[in-house]
Structures are given as structure tokens and as C-alpha cells.
Amino acid sequence: QQQVKQSPQSLIVQKGGISIINCAYENTAFDYFPWYQQFPGKGPALLIAIRPDVSEKKEGRFTISFNKSAKQFSLHIMDSQPGDSATYFCAASINTGTASKLTFGTGTRLQVTL
Amino acid sequence: GAVVSQHPSRVICKSGTSVKIECRSLDFQATTMFWYRQFPKKSLMLMATSNEGSKATYEQGVEKDKFLINHASLTLSTLTVTSAHPEDSSFYICSAPPQGAWNTEAFFGQGTRLTVV
Numbered sequence: 001q002q003q004v005k006q007s008p009q010s011l012i013v014q015k016g017g018i019s020i021i022n023c024a025y026e027n028t029a030f031d032y033f034p035w036y037q038q039f040p041g042k043g044p045a046l047l048i049a050i051r052p053d054v055s056e057k058k059e060g061r062f063t064i065s066f067n068k069s070a071k072q073f074s075l076h077i078m079d080s081q082p083g084d085s086a087t088y089f090c091a092a093s094i095n096t097g098t099a100s101k102l103t104f105g106t107g108t109r110l111q112v113t114l
Numbered sequence: 115g116a117v118v119s120q121h122p123s124r125v126i127c128k129s130g131t132s133v134k135i136e137c138r139s140l141d142f143q144a145t146t147m148f149w150y151r152q153f154p155k156k157s158l159m160l161m162a163t164s165n166e167g168s169k170a171t172y173e174q175g176v177e178k179d180k181f182l183i184n185h186a187s188l189t190l191s192t193l194t195v196t197s198a199h200p201e202d203s204s205f206y207i208c209s210a211p212p213q214g215a216w217n218t219e220a221f222f223g224q225g226t227r228l229t230v231v
Contacts, residue, residue, distance in 0.1 A: 032218050043120075043207045043222035044158070089157060093218040100218045101148075104157045 003027055004092050006105030013112050019077040021108045023090035026071065030092040034102070035064065035075045038087045047088070048075070080112045116142050118210050120223035127198055127230055135193045135226045137164075137208030143188035144210035148220060149181075152205040164191040188213075198230040 005024045013019045023033075034049035050057045050064040050073065057064045063076040077084055090105040117140040127133045137147055145166045150158040162183055163171040170183035180202075182194040191210075195202050205227050209220035 032216075034218065036222075041123075041225065041227065043118075043209075043225045045222065046219075091218075095216050095218055100216055101160060101163075102158075102218055102220075104159075106157045107155070109155070 003103045004090060004105040006090050006108060008108060009106070010109040011111070013077075013080045013110065015080060015082060015112055015114050017080050017112075019080045019084065019110055019112070020074060021088055021090070021110070022072065022074045023092075023105050024070075024072045025092050027092070027094070028071065029094050030103075032093045032095050032100075033064070033066065033073050034091050034093075035062075036089045036091065036104075038089065038107075040087075044089060077110075080110075082112045082114060085110055085112050116140075116212055116221045118208065118221045118223040120206075120208055120226050122226060123224060124227040125229070127228070129199055129230055130197055132194055132196045133198055133228060135195070135206055135208075135228070137191045137193070137210065137223055139189045139210045139212075139221075142210075142212040144191075145188060145213055147185060147191040147208055147210045149183065149191075149193050150207045150209070152207060152225075154205075158207060161193075166191075195228065198228070200230045203228055203230045 035047045036044035037047045038044040061078045066073045091102045093102045119138045121136045147164040149161045161176045164183045164185040166185045172178045185191040207225040209222045211220040
């Protein structure tokens with residue numbers, strides 16, 4: 001059972017545009033929601049993360065919006081650049097110390113065109 | 115930031131042989147490391163949790179005799195794919211949280227591309 005659903009599967013955005021990737025979760029016990037960026041042939045790198053006590057977090061061009069009642073969260077990339085072309089994964093976890101595990105979404109391949 | 119290094123980055127082996135993949139935390143100690151498997155254009159699937167000084171914890175459906183995990187020190191975990199077959203070809207990624215950090219704050223290695231021919 002896929003506990004974190006991610007959409008779209010792929011996304012093409014023009015340079016300077018806004019890229020939006022959405023995720024929805026089922027387990028209301030999740031309390032940590034990170035986003036990862038992965039380039040081909042590389043491991044994922046943490047981009048930005050949010051906890052459910054806030055509705056929005058912004059770091060540079062990257063913003064997470066969190067809707068606890070809808071059990072949804074999204075990543076917005078402002079002023080998208082060709083260098084942002086990568087696969088993005090949302091994830092969720094329950095932070096119970098040493099027992100914490102990340103559940104990943106299915107990924108979104110972002111292509112930013114010139 | 116903290117660095118997790120995997121070796122090798124890619125390996126090709128013959129069917130029936132065993133392959134060892136190393137995961138090292140270069141500038142911090144990690145009592146726990148995670149091993150993931152990723153198929154092309156797919157998400158990361160947790161295979162097992164490696165615990166320093168004790169047995170690894172495997173996720174449901176992962177064969178522990180097939181994927182041997184050893185966490186011999188606070189900076190090294192190894193994954194050995196035994197009697198590899200073409201269906202074991204995949205991208206294997208490890209992650210490690212610094213001691214004291216939550217497991218979800220782990221840093222990922224660069225991955226190992228395994229091709230079994």
C-alpha cells in the first residue's frame with residue numbers, strides 16, 4: 001500500500017516559471033515531511049523539510065505548503081532554472097527516535113526548459 | 115555538510131557471484147545505517163536497517179540470506195548481494211543519520227549501480 005502518493009509523475013516547466021509538485025499521505029501519525037532532489041546516478045539530497053505544526057516553510061526559491069486537514073503537502077520551486085532539472089521525491093515519517101523510517105513518494109521528474 | 119560515501123559507484127558482476135557494497139560515514143559516527151533499493155524511474159524502497167554491533171532489521175519481503183548486512187564499526191556498513199542474478203540489478207543507496215540525530219535526518223550516499231550479467 002502506497003502511503004505517500006505523489007503527482008505529477010513528470011513535469012516540464014519553462015525557465016523562470018513555477019514548478020509545483022504535490023503529495024498526499026494517509027497516516028495521520030506522520031510528523032515529518034521532507035523533500036529530496038535526486039540527479040541521475042546520484043543519491044537523494046535533502047532539499048527542505050516541514051513539520052505539521054506550520055503551514056508553510058520557505059528556503060530560497062523552494063517553499064513547502066502543508067495542509068494538515070487535507071493530509072497534503074506540496075513543493076513550489078519559484079523561478080525554476082535548468083539546473084533544477086532532476087527527480088524530486090516527497091517523503092514522510094513518524095519520528096520515534098531510532099525507530100523512524102522514511103516512506104517515499106513515487107517521484108516527479110522535473111525538466112526545466114530554456 | 116556531513117558526507118556518506120558508497121563504494122563502488124558502479125559494479126558489473128557475473129550471475130552467481132557475490133558483490134559487496136560499502137557505505138561509510140566520513141565525518142561522523144552512525145550507529146544506524148539504512149539500505150535502499152531503487153529501480154529505474156522508481157522510488158526508493160527500504161530494504162533493511164543496519165545496526166552497529168547487532169543484527170540488521172530487514173523489511174518484509176527482503177531475503178536476509180540474499181542481502182547480507184554487516185555493520186562492523188560506527189562508520190562502516192556493508193551490503194553483500196550473494197549469488198547475484200540479473201533481477202538483482204538495481205541502484206542501491208545507503209543513508210546514515212549522525213549519532214543523536216533522528217533517523218529521518220540521514221544523509222544519503224551517492225548510490226551503487228549493480229548490473230548482473
